[in-house]
Amino acid sequence: MSLFRVMAIAGRIIRQFVRDRRTMALLFLAPLLVMTILQIVLTSSNGSVTLALVPPPGPIGANLTQVIKAPDSIKLKVITADQAEPGLKNGDYDGVLTFPDYFLARLQQGQSPTLRLRLEGSNPGAAKQLTSLVKVLVATIAVPQSGGQSASVTPTVTTSYLYGGPEYTTTDALAPLFVGLFSFFFVFLLTSVAFLRERSQGTIERLLVAPVTRTELVLGYVFGFTVFALAQSAVILLYVIFALRVHYAGNPFVIFLVTAALTIGGVNLGIFISAFARNELQIVQFIPLVIVPQVLLGGLFFPVKTLPVVLFQLANIMPITYANVALQGVMLKGFGVGDILGDLIFLVGFALLMVLLAAFSLRQEKV
Amino acid sequence: MSSSAHSDVAPIVVSDVVKRFDKVTALDHVSLSVLRGETFGLIGPNGSGKTTLIRMLLGLGRPTSGNISVLGRKMPSRQVASRIGYMTQSSALYNELSIRENLAFFGTLYGLRGRRLKERIAATLSLVELAARADSPIQTLSGGMRQRVSLGCALIHEPELIFLDEPTVGIDPELRLAFWEYFAQLNQRGVTLVVSTHHLDEAARCNRLGLLRFGRLLAADSPDALRARSGQQDFEQAFLYFAQQAETAEAGEPTPAAEKEA
Structure with missing residues (x-):
């Protein structure tokens, strides 16, 4: 040659x-x-989006998927905390919402618990859908305080990304x-x-x-x-x-x-x-x-x-x-x-x- | 590359070659040989098998039966490719490139490099009288000029055997004359040419002719001998004479015996 x-x-x-x-x-x-x-x-591509939930211990965790009302386009899945990161990397779900252990206790004390939303991030359409879903979700979790007062407490959410960021x-x-x-x-x-x-x-x-x-x-x-x-x-x-x-x-x-x-x-x-x-x-x-x-x-x-x-x-x-x-x-x-x-x-x-x-x-x- | 094949052996020996495409017989028991330094003309109407024969002599395709030897090698063979030149039926050039770039491309494929390549390009340009247009793209050239470039591309590597498939189709009489002068120059240098044509008036310029019709070789001889054998002065008449002879021979015998001679 x-x-x-x-x-x-x-x-x-x-x-x-x-x-x-x-x-x-x-x-x-x-x-x-x-x-x-x-x-x-x-604008955004809407496909099927999966949100994984890491529930708090106790009765709420068990029927969390029934409590949370998500639109049809979003699938819910309950996982354990140690499955979260590998599953995200693997593409099994587009985001993970983690409830802290003290979730219920804080709410009952009238304090605002912090939920952690971790997004996979390489599909901006999915990230956007999950962010807005979680916003709605958090609002519905508002629990009346034990003291009989009418005011309610809303959990706060911190969001982080595996890849990219909110600007994607x-x-x-x-x-x-x-x-x-x-x-x-x-x-x-x-x-x-x-x-x-x-x-x-x-x-x-x-x-x-x-x-x-x-x-x-x-x-x-x-x-x-x-x-x-x-x-x-x-x-x-x-x-x-x-x-x-x-x-x-x-x-x-x-x-x-x-x-x-x-x-x-x-x-x-x-x-x-x-x-x-x-x-x-x-x-x-x-x-x-x-x-x-x-x-x-x-x-x-x-x-x-x-x-x-x-x-x-x-x-x-x-x-x-x-x-x-x-x-x-x-x-x-x-x-x-x-x-x-x-x-x-x-x-x-x-x-x-x-x-x-x-x-x-x-x-x-x-x- | 074998040097033993030189001088004594005929550059082309075709023995009893048959080529069939599906049911069509393109060449029917053809035997001939071409001698060193001569211009051998393949004459015949369109579809008579000229191009099929030339393609097989170039190694583009294999005979159904029979043998072809070119420059001492049984064809198809890659061994002799660099010693052979080929001018295709259409001008077959890269239209976006200039004359010089086309020559340089084919020269490089044939192993020419550096100064040697430059020398050969200059020599070829002057032979085909296109030095003044060397840097013009092919698409800006007239049909006759393209045909000259095409000839140049076949000559760039100084082959000792050149096949020219209807080189003078569609060019004016003046250029046709010039082409035959180039061919004579090449013969003088010992280069062997195989030229196919259906211009019978060009036949007289060949050293020897092979008359092809329906894949059969009707006769192969010098123009003078063919005229003498047919008793006709005109090649058109001579061709018809041999065609008729072949037909009567076919009608007379169950096995067609086309004339075979070297």
């Missing part, structure tokens, strides 16, 4: 795209436009998803069109006849397009952080790592799919098949864990699902490589599978 030839192919792809102003604009400006529109449009918005939560989605989508689209053009303008014949191996060809494409995907995610990141002022906690290097793995998958999926299309329109026809399901099921609109079983299984084999989890982990929770290793391994595995498919489709080319 010759690195010269690989770099010649990568360099040629980069040159071609730099010359193509419209594609460049699409690549870099379209994501920014979409992000901006989303920030304006989005839905855009903050969605920004990471778009970094992944845009790199995958554009790289898939551009590679399949670029490869289709190699076929339609006949240059693929010259490449196949030249002393270039399939590996060199695939690697050249991967490098050429990864450069654009990384540049694109850098632009999106800078824009969302500095222009849209999205809150952000992670290490850019880890984000690049995830994007690179996703991109390699996208490039090779593009090469593979282009074998089934005869013109650009037919490539566009593949978008509903390849891209739309990932957009719908990958966690952007509906949390993956709430999907019906069949769709859940489908979401579990989609690269975007894993990229979303990884990128949200890195950007919202400040995760490092170790924390997202499983997702990263899936993405690398997906990329390798796509490389094999692309090489296979190039093999068919020669016969």
Whole structure:
């Protein structure tokens, strides 16, 4: 294998795209436009939200879930104090409301007890819902004082966040998803069109006849397009952080790592799919098949864990699902490589599978 | 890369090659050989199997039966790729890139680097007379210019064997003349050319011709010999003569015996 030839192919792809102003604009400006529109449009995403309760000892604790009236969209769950933090980290619930041991005693003494609300925080919509629920809840707990006086005592609530904070918005939560989605989508689209053009303008014949191996060809494409995907995610990141002022906690290097793995998958999926299309329109026809399901099921609109079983299984084999989890982990929770290793391994595995498919489709080319 | 294949062995030997695509027989028991330093013309109507034969000679596809040897290697083989040039039917260039960038790209693929690459680009640009337009993107060029760049890309690495698939389609007579002059120059340097065309008037410029029709090789000989054998001065008439001969032979015998000669 010759690195010269690989770099010649990568360099040629980069040159071609730099010359193509419209594609460049699409690549870099379209994501920014979409992000901006989303920030304006989005209010909050309402999914199913779970609140865990750590009850005080005694009779109140036992029937706490009956006492508290929550809207249908919020599920209640009673847990013990030591389950609180691991469960939050694990995503089992979106918030934990802890009643202190002295809860009842304080109330009876006419003093205001303090409840602790701990929010997971990476889903701002859920955090907002829980905060307002707890506010209502606290008001209803108001207990008449034992002295027969009419005044009542209201518990106070202190709120803390596992990730993020009260300033987190839905855009903050969605920004990471778009970094992944845009790199995958554009790289898939551009590679399949670029490869289709190699076929339609006949240059693929010259490449196949030249002393270039399939590996060199695939690697050249991967490098050429990864450069654009990384540049694109850098632009999106800078824009969302500095222009849209999205809150952000992670290490850019880890984000690049995830994007690179996703991109390699996208490039090779593009090469593979282009074998089934005869013109650009037919490539566009593949978008509903390849891209739309990932957009719908990958966690952007509906949390993956709430999907019906069949769709859940489908979401579990989609690269975007894993990229979303990884990128949200890195950007919202400040995760490092170790924390997202499983997702990263899936993405690398997906990329390798796509490389094999692309090489296979190039093999068919020669016969 | 084997150097033993040089000089004594014919650069191309095709023996009894059949190529079928599903039910269509694209090449039907074709045998021929091409000699070093000659221009071998493949003549025949569209769909006669010219492109199929050239693609298999390049290693793009495998014969259903029979053997193909190119530069001493049984094809398909990657071993001889760097010694072969290929000018495709369409101009097959990267339209966004300049002439120089296209030449540099293909040159790099064929292993040219640094100063050697620069020298080869300069030499190729002057051969195809495009030095003045070297930095123009392909999409700004006329059809004839593109065809010249395409030829340049096939020549950049100084191959000893070049396949040209209908190189003169859609270009004006003046440029066509220029192309045949380039080909003569290449022959003088010992380069072997295989040119496919359906312009019968170009046939006379080849050293030898293979007449293809419905995947059969009707005849392979020098233009003069073909004219003498058919008793026709005009190539169109000569071609028809051999076509008719093949048809009567087919009607006469149950097993078709296409003429096979080297």
